[in-house]
Each structure stands twice: as structure tokens, then as C-alpha cells.
Amino acid sequence: MGNVLAWERRVAVVCHLVEGASVNATARMTGVSKPTILSLLLQSGEGCDRIHDARVHSLAIRDVEIDELWSFIQKKQRRVGPADPPHWGDAYAFLAMARTQKLLIAYRVGKRDEQNTRAFVADLRARLAVVPAITSDGFTAYPTAVGESFAIDGQAGAAVDYVVLLKEFNGRRFKDDSVRYEPPREPVMHKRGVYGAPDLDRASTSHIERANLTVRMHIRRFTRLCNGYSKSLPHHKAAVSLHVAFYNWCRVHETLRVTPAMEAGLTDHVWTVDELLREALGAPVQEKPRVRPLRLPDPGTAKELPGGRGWLRAVPSTGKAGAGPTAAPTPPRPPEAPAVRPVAAPRRRWVQMDLFGWKPPEK
Numbered sequence: 551m552g553n554v555l556a557w558e559r560r561v562a563v564v565c566h567l568v569e570g571a572s573v574n575a576t577a578r579m580t581g582v583s584k585p586t587i588l589s590l591l592l593q594s595g596e597g598c599d600r601i602h603d604a605r606v607h608s609l610a611i612r613d614v615e616i617d618e619l620w621s622f623i624q625k626k627q628r629r630v631g632p633a634d635p636p637h638w639g640d641a642y643a644f645l646a647m648a649r650t651q652k653l654l655i656a657y658r659v660g661k662r663d664e665q666n667t668r669a670f671v672a673d674l675r676a677r678l679a680v681v682p683a684i685t686s687d688g689f690t691a692y693p694t695a696v697g698e699s700f701a702i703d704g705q706a707g708a709a710v711d712y713v714v715l716l717k718e719f720n721g722r723r724f725k726d727d728s729v730r731y732e733p734p735r736e737p738v739m740h741k742r743g744v745y746g747a748p749d750l751d752r753a754s755t756s757h758i759e760r761a762n763l764t765v766r767m768h769i770r771r772f773t774r775l776c777n778g779y780s781k782s783l784p785h786h787k788a789a790v791s792l793h794v795a796f797y798n799w800c801r802v803h804e805t806l807r808v809t810p811a812m813e814a815g816l817t818d819h820v821w822t823v824d825e826l827l828r829e830a831l832g833a834p835v836q837e838k839p840r841v842r843p844l845r846l847p848d849p850g851t852a853k854e855l856p857g858g859r860g861w862l863r864a865v866p867s868t869g870k871a872g873a874g875p876t877a878a879p880t881p882p883r884p885p886e887a888p889a890v891r892p893v894a895a896p897r898r899r900w901v902q903m904d905l906f907g908w909k910p911p912e913k
Contacts, residue, residue, distance in 0.1 A: 595788020597830025598795035607839035613649035707745025713753035
């Protein structure tokens, strides 16, 4: 069993799992049996959940991007029958990421429905300390969930700047099998502000979509067109929890040159897998973060309303939503010059030129 396995071999097993190796490949490389690996995965995944609850909260993070990542358990959704368990089929991983710190703030695994979406956004709300600027794709459950979780005094979305970003790709993308797996070409983006006064120029989902690729590269269960998919929902959740902890605390981001947890001010050093595993297996049970009142990231440009009913923010009228209180005012237009009547150009007369002394013959 995993509780009597030598510590060095436990660390080796977790190192292989977080780097994208499958359970069978990890068993071959470490000599540990498959049941022991699965048991250790469950223990470490539950411990990573406790680490996340204990340390990732009260974050002064402004720009947040949210998205969901598809996978499945046991079989794909179209093959699920009436007699199959309800958790078989699609299993989406909801992720919320800080745009600048690259920190994975919140995550949830479940069906792509309103219930899981609301729980995911509510968990994100409980971990923030300032009014966020959230960008998501066009999934219809997001606006309602964001409006409910960031409501003030019954006013939906009063404590959030929220943008829905829709991408339209080339319609010929999947018609030809020869270009089926090529990247989409010439996407057309449509941005729509839903709540608050968002800055549409900063609204983006590119960073969370890149994080989705990292998930597929580091969790074998998410690799497409392979037989490493999950057969159990608890193990699938544990794999996501282990990856989030490894990504936040152990993996040095190529752009930041530090881990996302260091960039967010949650730790002062890069964790090793040994340290992460010790923290996970020894972490006590934690309560979920509680919802606390949010504050504005720039309180100098707003006035708080009495009774905790929100803020009165001054947004310049520039013709575009979300210009922000720090945007430069539009300079006044110079006075127009008096109208000048155009002068018609003189008409030209056509003249027949005498070339080389040639003259028309006389009749």
C-alpha cells in the first residue's frame, strides 16, 4: 500500500505523474504496482486540495480569465447508456487563472452545466479580495453565475467587470481532413461587456487557453486520442488537484522565471516535489474560503456607497466601455475653418499638333 512505500519511491511516482506519464508507464519506470500508484494519487490529490484551501485566498488579483477543459471518464458522452453511472461521460475541468501572475486561482471538475458553473464561480469569488475584471468565452452559464456570485445588495454583477469574448473561426476548418488538426486561421473576435465598466482592450482568454495546453501536456488523462483516459471520477479529480498544486508551487513559469505562487506573493521559494508531497500528506482538513467584502483596486477614483451597497465610479464617456478612470480625456476638437468655395479649373481646348511637318493631302 502507499502508506508503507519508501518515501523516495513516493516522490519518484509523483514526479512521473505530474510530468505527463501515465499510470502504467509510471509503474514500469518505478517498479511500483498500479494499485499503489492509484492509492498515492488519491492521497496526494486530496492533500493538494487542502493546500489550495489553506493558502490560495484573499488575493489582490485584478485580471482573471476563466475557461473549461474537456475530458471524459470511462467512455465518451455519446456512448453513455441509461444503465451507466451518472459520472461517466464528459468531465470538464473549470479553471480560473490570473492573467499577469499566471496563478490558477480556482478549479472544479464536473459536468458542463449550470450547477458546476455556479459552484466554480462562487469558489473563485471567495478567494479574491479586490473587484476583478473577468473574461470568459461564450458559455451561456457564465453570465448568470458571475452575476449571482459578484452581486451586491441584490444587484447582479455590481462587484465585477465582466466581458464575454466570442471567437469565430474559419468555417472550412473541419471540412477537409487534411487540415483537421491545424490551428484555426483568422479568428474574428467579438467582445461584449456584461457587468461593470470593463476595459475591452485588455479582455482576453489567450492565457487560460495556453494553460489548457499545459494541462494536456502534464496530465496523461487529458491527452487526446489515447487510451490513458480516466476510468474513475475520484482519480480524475485527484489528478487535476495534483497538477494545479504542482503548477502553482513547483513549476517555474518560462515568462515569469518564478513559480506563479511566488509571483502572487504566496511563497518566497520554488517548492520541490518532495516538499509538495510532504505538505499534501501532512496538511490538515481546511475550511473552504469564506466570502469577504471586496475592495476596489484603485479606490482613489470611486466613492463607496453607504451600507455596503457598492461604489460610485467615475467612468469617462469616450464612446467605448471600460476606458477606465485613468484614461486621458479626449482633447477638444479645433474650430473648423470657414468654408471656401472651390474654383473651377479652366477648360482645355484640344489642338491638333503638326508632327514632322506632315500635312493632310489636299482634296
